[in-house]
Amino acid sequence: MKHNQIASANPIIEIRNLFYRFPDGSLGLRDVNLTIDQGTLVVIAGENGSGKTTLLKHLNALLRPTHGTIFVEGEDTVKNPLKTRQKVGLVFQNPDHQIVGETVFDDVAFGPKNLMLDPDTVKERVDAALRIVSLSHQTDRQPHLLSGGEKRRLAIAGVLAMKPRVLALDEPFSSLDYAGIREVLRQILDLHRLGCTVVVTTHDVEKIIAHADRLVVLKNGSVAADGPPERIALELERFGVRIPCAIRMGKGFESWLN
Amino acid sequence: MPEYRLKKMVFASLCAALTAAGAFVAIPVGPVPIVLQNFFVLLTGLLLGSRWGTASMGVYLAAGVLGLPVFAGGTGGIGRFMGPTGGYLIGYLPAVFLVGRISEMAHARLAGDVFAGICGSAVVYAFGIVWLSFITRMNLEKALAIGFFPFIIGDAIKIVAAAAAARVLRPVVGTSSESISSNTSSSFP
Amino acid sequence: MAQLSILTFRPGKTLMHRLDTRCKLLSFIILSLTALNAELRGLLILSLFTLSLMGVSRLFSLGLCLKLRRLFFFLVFVWLARSLFTQGTPLISVSFLTFTWEGAADGALICYRMTLVVFLSLVYTATTKPSRTREALHRMLRPFPFVPGKQIADMMGLMTRFVPFILDRIGETAESQRARCVENRKNPIYRIKSLAVPLLQGLFVDAHFLSEAMEARCYAQNQTPVPMPLDRTGWIGLSAVFFLCLLCMMP
Numbered sequence A: 001m002k003h004n005q006i007a008s009a010n011p012i013i014e015i016r017n018l019f020y021r022f023p024d025g026s027l028g029l030r031d032v033n034l035t036i037d038q039g040t041l042v043v044i045a046g047e048n049g050s051g052k053t054t055l056l057k058h059l060n061a062l063l064r065p066t067h068g069t070i071f072v073e074g075e076d077t078v079k080n081p082l083k084t085r086q087k088v089g090l091v092f093q094n095p096d097h098q099i100v101g102e103t104v105f106d107d108v109a110f111g112p113k114n115l116m117l118d119p120d121t122v123k124e125r126v127d128a129a130l131r132i133v134s135l136s137h138q139t140d141r142q143p144h145l146l147s148g149g150e151k152r153r154l155a156i157a158g159v160l161a162m163k164p165r166v167l168a169l170d171e172p173f174s175s176l177d178y179a180g181i182r183e184v185l186r187q188i189l190d191l192h193r194l195g196c197t198v199v200v201t202t203h204d205v206e207k208i209i210a211h212a213d214r215l216v217v218l219k220n221g222s223v224a225a226d227g228p229p230e231r232i233a234l235e236l237e238r239f240g241v242r243i244p245c246a247i248r249m250g251k252g253f254e255s256w257l258n
Numbered sequence B: 001m002p003e004y005r006l007k008k009m010v011f012a013s014l015c016a017a018l019t020a021a022g023a024f025v026a027i028p029v030g031p032v033p034i035v036l037q038n039f040f041v042l043l044t045g046l047l048l049g050s051r052w053g054t055a056s057m058g059v060y061l062a063a064g065v066l067g068l069p070v071f072a073g074g075t076g077g078i079g080r081f082m083g084p085t086g087g088y089l090i091g092y093l094p095a096v097f098l099v100g101r102i103s104e105m106a107h108a109r110l111a112g113d114v115f116a117g118i119c120g121s122a123v124v125y126a127f128g129i130v131w132l133s134f135i136t137r138m139n140l141e142k143a144l145a146i147g148f149f150p151f152i153i154g155d156a157i158k159i160v161a162a163a164a165a166a167r168v169l170r171p172v173v174g175t176s177s178e179s180i181s182s183n184t185s186s187s188f189p
Numbered sequence C: 001m002a003q004l005s006i007l008t009f010r011p012g013k014t015l016m017h018r019l020d021t022r023c024k025l026l027s028f029i030i031l032s033l034t035a036l037n038a039e040l041r042g043l044l045i046l047s048l049f050t051l052s053l054m055g056v057s058r059l060f061s062l063g064l065c066l067k068l069r070r071l072f073f074f075l076v077f078v079w080l081a082r083s084l085f086t087q088g089t090p091l092i093s094v095s096f097l098t099f100t101w102e103g104a105a106d107g108a109l110i111c112y113r114m115t116l117v118v119f120l121s122l123v124y125t126a127t128t129k130p131s132r133t134r135e136a137l138h139r140m141l142r143p144f145p146f147v148p149g150k151q152i153a154d155m156m157g158l159m160t161r162f163v164p165f166i167l168d169r170i171g172e173t174a175e176s177q178r179a180r181c182v183e184n185r186k187n188p189i190y191r192i193k194s195l196a197v198p199l200l201q202g203l204f205v206d207a208h209f210l211s212e213a214m215e216a217r218c219y220a221q222n223q224t225p226v227p228m229p230l231d232r233t234g235w236i237g238l239s240a241v242f243f244l245c246l247l248c249m250m251p
Helices: A052-059 A081-087 A104-114 A119-132 A148-160 A178-193 A229-239 B003-024 B037-065 B086-105 B110-136 B140-147 B149-174 B177-181 C021-037 C040-056 C062-067 C069-085 C101-127 C130-141 C149-179 C188-216 C232-249
Strands: A011-021 A027-037 A041-045 A067-072 A088-091 A166-170 A197-202 A214-219 A222-227 C090-094 C097-100
Touching: A011 A052, A011 A197, A027 A052, A027 A197, A027 A222, A041 A052, A041 A229, A052 A067, A052 A088, A052 A166, A052 A197, A081 A088, A088 A148, A104 A119, A104 A148, A119 A148, A119 A178, A148 A166, A148 A178, A166 A178, A178 A197, A214 A229, A222 A229, B003 B037, B003 C149, B003 C188, B037 B086, B037 B110, B037 B149, B037 C149, B086 B110, B110 B140, B110 B149, B110 C069, B140 B149, B149 C188, C021 C040, C021 C101, C021 C130, C021 C232, C040 C101, C040 C232, C069 C097, C069 C101, C090 C101, C097 C101, C130 C149, C149 C188
Parallel strands: A041 A197, A041 A214, A088 A166, A166 A197
Antiparallel strands: A011 A027, A011 A067, A214 A222, C090 C097
16 A cells, blocks of 8 residues: 555655654654655544644744654755745644734735745735635635634635645644535645645544545654554544544445535 | 744734733723723833833834824824823833833842832833923923822732733743643643 | 724725825825924915815715814813913913913914824825835835834734734633623622733733744745835825925925
């Protein structure tokens, strides 16, 4: 199978012996080794405090490893954090924390403007990103008046406008209603189809597992299980993650889009 | 841009916004309304220190000059500086600098914070009263009676509250990013 | 913020809305400074000009006048104080209070000036988007070395972003505490403390996350500048204002 721990053909992210110690002394990540292939959709599951968010922040060079290295497209993240941030777009858990601009347009333009692109390109990219997340008709609205699902899509657009190679989403489904989850899920899958590598963390794998190429389970800061979802899913509950209902009843995976 | 500077900049903007929000909840008593602005001016100095505190208040006042509605009662514009309460606004700048400076020198000890608060308030009122008596031609005594004495108790409370709030907030403001981000996302959803 | 204040942007397509922001900003600063120094004749000319600006930008409305009540209160106070505390020929005398002729005249002039400045800033803010003001400020500060124009403009932007957020959060926190019967506690200090501490803590933690998110999106001091071509109308407007002010200040 293409996604076993065996050296893969086309890695985009390589994490080697990653340790991370919080300033208070506790270990956040211990000896994480992961290779993520280009174009795959990887789900990182784990209970609260298992190190999911900490791991994502390393992919984006927001955190520096205490020990070990991370390569994005063969480049060390610590040596070139700005380039890394452009390649790996990170969407945080709470969209309210990410909104910078006064209007939807301004907010999406924030990233490309920081990249010093010329005004026409900025506009082009913002329009394209808003089209992808179907917010084109809302360009002049105030972001904090949007609905929960719209805010989340806005946060994704803000990252898309920087044209990342990898899209990393932290708990993208939290506090959304059924319609909101389906909206965001469809968005993620569309992007994946367009060739984006997607990394999603969640404690509730049910919503996306049917579409995942690979499932990684974190427990206490280290990788507890890694492999194709159909193999790992049954063991999930050992690591504090709920097994999707359908599997429990022996039906196999079911997409939330059907 | 170093991460530390970006963070200070965002915090300074938040303090400016808090000061503006403090002006919205103005209680109109007499010609000089009771506002929470003074409280936030002191808190800004205590939390951000002289340099970023001054930047924060500078941005707040500049926004007001440019006509953004950030002053008491939801107004803005140069006119406010020329009005009877303009002196208090100008006084925020030296006050926040002084508060930040004293608190830095006292290494954030409680007594130092309170002393800094007293000095800061004194500066705000000195500027405010001189301007008030200048614009209304009142003598200093009357200006004090209108622009200072009614607020002494309120300001004493504000000083104590600012010093207390600074104690609670310093861990959030001062620490490096990692220690907050470790897992506060669950406690502050 | 929008609901709470008088002086807010009103979308429109009038000449005033279309004018170059830098020229508009400079014009209004010059006009305000002139108004604060002008004598009666100059003030009358400026009033006519301001009224015509308000006409051009369609700003006359009853609601506006009602919202200016607060200003009126301020003005009456200044006028009364001036009349009472200026030395001169007594006009009316009630026990120890003396109204002087000079004071009343002087006070009226000052009130006139302040009213004019308020109306001028009203025209400016009602016809200019806050974000345009910031861009203009950034542009105007750029030629000066050692003045971090970009940073000032960015901080102003963050500030305007935070204000509605803070007001929302105050409401949310207060409601959630009422839901847990905070009203049963009669001690006001306890109530203020239990509201303010989590509120401020939460806000600073939010700000921390915001700075992290900005970093994740490569925040930099150098950003794509916003194109702001200077057109002829802007220059014409600015020079017209300049001559008008000269006219007002001429002895």
